[in-house]
Amino acid sequence: xxxxxxxxxxxQPAQSRIVLLVLDGVGDLRTGAQxxxxxxxxxxxxxxxxxxxxxxxxxVPVAQGVTPGxxxxxxxxxxxxxxxxxxxxxxxVLEALGLGLEIRPGAxxxxxxxxxxxxxxxxxxxxxxxxxxxxxxxxxxxxxVALESFEELSIRIEPGESYRFVLxxxxxxxxxxxxxxxxxxxxxxxxxxxxAAPEAAATCERLSRAVEIMEAxxxxxxxxxxxxxxxxxxxxDLPSMGDLYGLKCGAFAGYPLYRGVAWSCGMxxxxxxxxxxxxxxxxxxxxxRFDYFFLHVKQTDQAGEDGDLAAKxxxxxxxxxxxxxxxxxxxxxxAVTADHSTPASxxxxxxxxVPLLMHGARCFADDCRAFHxxxxxxxxxxxxxxxxxxxxxxxxxxxxxxxxx
Amino acid sequence: xxxxxxxxxxxQPAQSRIVLLVLDGVGDLRTGAQxxxxxxxxxxxxxxxxxxxxxxxxxVPVAQGVTPGxxxxxxxxxxxxxxxxxxxxxxxVLEALGLGLEIRPGAxxxxxxxxxxxxxxxxxxxxxxxxxxxxxxxxxxxxxVALESFEELSIRIEPGESYRFVLxxxxxxxxxxxxxxxxxxxxxxxxxxxxAAPEAAATCERLSRAVEIMEAxxxxxxxxxxxxxxxxxxxxDLPSMGDLYGLKCGAFAGYPLYRGVAWSCGMxxxxxxxxxxxxxxxxxxxxxRFDYFFLHVKQTDQAGEDGDLAAKxxxxxxxxxxxxxxxxxxxxxxAVTADHSTPASxxxxxxxxVPLLMHGARCFADDCRAFHxxxxxxxxxxxxxxxxxxxxxxxxxxxxxxxxx
Numbered sequence: 047x048x049x050x051x052x053x054x055x056x057x058q059p060a061q062s063r064i065v066l067l068v069l070d071g072v073g074d075l076r077t078g079a080q081x082x083x084x085x086x087x088x089x090x091x092x093x094x095x096x097x098x099x100x101x102x103x104x105x106v107p108v109a110q111g112v113t114p115g116x117x118x119x120x121x122x123x124x125x126x127x128x129x130x131x132x133x134x135x136x137x138x139v140l141e142a143l144g145l146g147l148e149i150r151p152g153a154x155x156x157x158x159x160x161x162x163x164x165x166x167x168x169x170x171x172x173x174x175x176x177x178x179x180x181x182x183x184x185x186x187x188x189x190x191v192a193l194e195s196f197e198e199l200s201i202r203i204e205p206g207e208s209y210r211f212v213l214x215x216x217x218x219x220x221x222x223x224x225x226x227x228x229x230x231x232x233x234x235x236x237x238x239x240x241x242a243a244p245e246a247a248a249t250c251e252r253l254s255r256a257v258e259i260m261e262a263x264x265x266x267x268x269x270x271x272x273x274x275x276x277x278x279x280x281x282x283d284l285p286s287m288g289d290l291y292g293l294k295c296g297a298f299a300g301y302p303l304y305r306g307v308a309w310s311c312g313m314x315x316x317x318x319x320x321x322x323x324x325x326x327x328x329x330x331x332x333x334x335r336f337d338y339f340f341l342h343v344k345q346t347d348q349a350g351e352d353g354d355l356a357a358k359x360x361x362x363x364x365x366x367x368x369x370x371x372x373x374x375x376x377x378x379x380x381a382v383t384a385d386h387s388t389p390a391s392x393x394x395x396x397x398x399x400v401p402l403l404m405h406g407a408r409c410f411a412d413d414c415r416a417f418h419x420x421x422x423x424x425x426x427x428x429x430x431x432x433x434x435x436x437x438x439x440x441x442x443x444x445x446x447x448x449x450x451x
Numbered sequence: 452x453x454x455x456x457x458x459x460x461x462x463q464p465a466q467s468r469i470v471l472l473v474l475d476g477v478g479d480l481r482t483g484a485q486x487x488x489x490x491x492x493x494x495x496x497x498x499x500x501x502x503x504x505x506x507x508x509x510x511v512p513v514a515q516g517v518t519p520g521x522x523x524x525x526x527x528x529x530x531x532x533x534x535x536x537x538x539x540x541x542x543x544v545l546e547a548l549g550l551g552l553e554i555r556p557g558a559x560x561x562x563x564x565x566x567x568x569x570x571x572x573x574x575x576x577x578x579x580x581x582x583x584x585x586x587x588x589x590x591x592x593x594x595x596v597a598l599e600s601f602e603e604l605s606i607r608i609e610p611g612e613s614y615r616f617v618l619x620x621x622x623x624x625x626x627x628x629x630x631x632x633x634x635x636x637x638x639x640x641x642x643x644x645x646x647a648a649p650e651a652a653a654t655c656e657r658l659s660r661a662v663e664i665m666e667a668x669x670x671x672x673x674x675x676x677x678x679x680x681x682x683x684x685x686x687x688d689l690p691s692m693g694d695l696y697g698l699k700c701g702a703f704a705g706y707p708l709y710r711g712v713a714w715s716c717g718m719x720x721x722x723x724x725x726x727x728x729x730x731x732x733x734x735x736x737x738x739x740r741f742d743y744f745f746l747h748v749k750q751t752d753q754a755g756e757d758g759d760l761a762a763k764x765x766x767x768x769x770x771x772x773x774x775x776x777x778x779x780x781x782x783x784x785x786a787v788t789a790d791h792s793t794p795a796s797x798x799x800x801x802x803x804x805v806p807l808l809m810h811g812a813r814c815f816a817d818d819c820r821a822f823h824x825x826x827x828x829x830x831x832x833x834x835x836x837x838x839x840x841x842x843x844x845x846x847x848x849x850x851x852x853x854x855x856x
Binding site: 047049052053056099407408410411412413424425426428429430434435436437438439440441442446447448449450451 | 480481482483486509513514515516517518519520521522523533534539540542545546797800801802803804824825828829833834
């Protein structure tokens with residue numbers, strides 16, 4: 047029995063609202079060169095008050111030492127152990143979600159590379175000379191036009207950066223069990239589309255015809271005259287949070303990747319702005335419609351990725367200033383945490399545990415007086431796996447029955 | 452390999468005694484309205500001395516956020532992961548143990564409801580008008596008399612509260628894989644006894660005849676004229692602690708449910724009083740007979756369930772006063788902890804981790820100066836699953852060999 051199955055077995059209805067506020071990548075590092083983390087340096091009277099009244103702890107996103115991408119990081123917060131095979135989010139899906147494409151259940155998402163082949167069809171450049179993104183847009187338009195009359199499948203195409211693009215394929219009896227066509231070396235032709243499982247044979251056949259049409263349309267391009275396909279994938283096949291816990295879940299996220307992950311867990315995605323003030327305003331409008339609210343703040347992670355500690359501190363202070371409006375709504379349980387750390391000094395995601403704050407009537411008022419990484423070490427919640435947070439949220443909201451008698 | 456299998460593989464004999472003192476439900480909450488937990492408020496010079504000399508830590512009974520019943524809570528303390536299917540304790544068994552009925556291995560325990568049916572045999576009340584408990588005693592006596600001449604099975608019957616009673620069935624080739632006969636709605640007859648697995652066919656046949664005899668005996672009752680059966684179950688099928696670890700285990704518990712759980716783990720149940728003083732006196736008498744002593748104190752949980760913080764504090768202080776007598780026996784390892792928290796403010800079991808104190812020659816003398824929830828956060832033992840305690844007890848008692856070379 048998985049952890050989420052155990053919780054699902056115990057889930058019971060209640061009149062209570064849970065708010066999960068994710069400050070993406072907010073976890074930071076203290077080093078000789080940076081003696082205070084962003085959370086320590088930021089002035090956060092409201093977070094600190096919540097820390098005094100509630101419980102602190104820390105979440106390990108995937109496993110000790112493992113740096114999560116945004117997909118696994120968020121799946122953990124939503125109660126799924128991201129190490130489970132069914133929680134695997136394919137690269138095609140992530141790339142598509144990252145470019146803002148909606149992926150419906152059953153659709154297959156694929157990463158495309160433009161490549162160059164010589165007159166004999168042998169690859170001379172697997173990245174089409176790292177063509178500019180503008181070029182890619184132009185060539186993608188050619189593909190779209192060529193596919194307009196192709197009726198066997200619906201194929202949406204979206205340019206990414208440089209030679210990268212994404213395809214989202216829909217049609218009857220589709221399978222994602224298709225091998226990559228990138229041979230990973232030069233001097234050979236792109237690989238044929240082949241099925242990794244018997245049920246994908248028809249998908250390969252139809253898709254081969256589509257690739258033929260696409261490559262015919264770009265045959266006279268100087269660089270981008272071939273198409274390599276990788277990372278065939280579908281949305282993760284997870285039971286929805288509604289089915290598991292009886293929660294009506296709303297996702298309030300300004301960026302597509304996070305909306306995609308939330309949507310794949312069965313949340314309703316509510317259009318909203320990108321900054322915390324706009325997000326909280328939208329939450330207030332929709333307060334009666336949901337009993338679980340996922341709020342996503344991107345700016346903390348972006349600042350960490352940029353190595354911009356000052357911007358990270360400002361992003362945290364902006365969140366703190368928006369908290370009174372959120373607290374006016376009187377959520378029964380409020381959790382503030384992150385999907386992973388993004389230390390400014392590392393300019394990237396990291397594996398370091400993230401601080402967790404829980405506030406609500408059934409939370410132990412521990413000795414922590416402020417919300418930051420070092421204070422959280424002393425907290426009552428201890429150090430948990432991210433996927434264990436869901437049980438604490440449900441319990442604190444009165445939504446879990448007793449286990450055994 | 453389960454955790455208890457790993458420990459069993461390493462278990463070695465030793466001349467040492469382990470005492471596990473369970474203060475049922477002693478874990479409590481600090482909130483704005485209750486700024487000190489029961490353990491913080493209680494005056495406990497002896498517990499605090501043990502805390503100074505030994506190690507503190509915290510146990511998570513089942514999983515984060517999961518509130519255990521008494522069965523799973525204690526199975527964890529006895530070294531079994533209560534999430535394992537074989538550790539599942541059925542409702543019939545629990546109800547029977549709770550009413551003080553002994554259940555031997557192989558016996559099947561069932562919950563009964565008295566119900567009312569009309570002249571056509573259709574149910575008009577599944578709870579027999581919520582008859583008074585006194586009435587239930589009278590009707591149960593009728594059942595007992597009627598079954599005296601039934602020789603196919605031995606059936607013990609014990610009235611519970613109001614319309615509830617319990618049956619404990621013994622006989623050759625019994626199976627508990629029998630479906631409930633409660634149709635869960637009115638206007639229909641009680642369901643026939645049907646087997647949930649082929650091996651239960653004979654059980655159903657014999658039991659159907661018993662139900663016929665019982666219902667004939669109460670046919671003229673105005674309310675309780677039918678019998679509904681639910682929760683067919685057996686003792687959990689766990690390897691005994693004696694077989695696993697070579698321990699000779701004695702259970703000293705004043706209440707039947709805890710005796711039943713201990714007994715199902717292979718402990719010998721020693722009759723004793725309900726208060727800590729009486730329990731410790733009995734332990735002293737039996738000191739030479741066992742090398743693992745389970746002492747159960749119920750009053751802490753009862754006070755928590757009653758929302759009576761003062762009574763919880765008094766119960767803790769009563770335990771503290773009895774400690775010198777227990778320590779005179781010089782156990783090699785003494786652990787004090789709980790099966791779960793029962794915060795007075797919640798008046799119910801909860802999921803919050805419970806404090807753990809371990810005292811013995813091989814325990815790290817950490818910086819904790821008192822035994823309570825907040826101090827335990829800082830303890831050397833950290834935060835563990837309850838089922839991990841057994842390994843620490845065995846190790847501290849010199850009863851675990853090295854793993855590998």
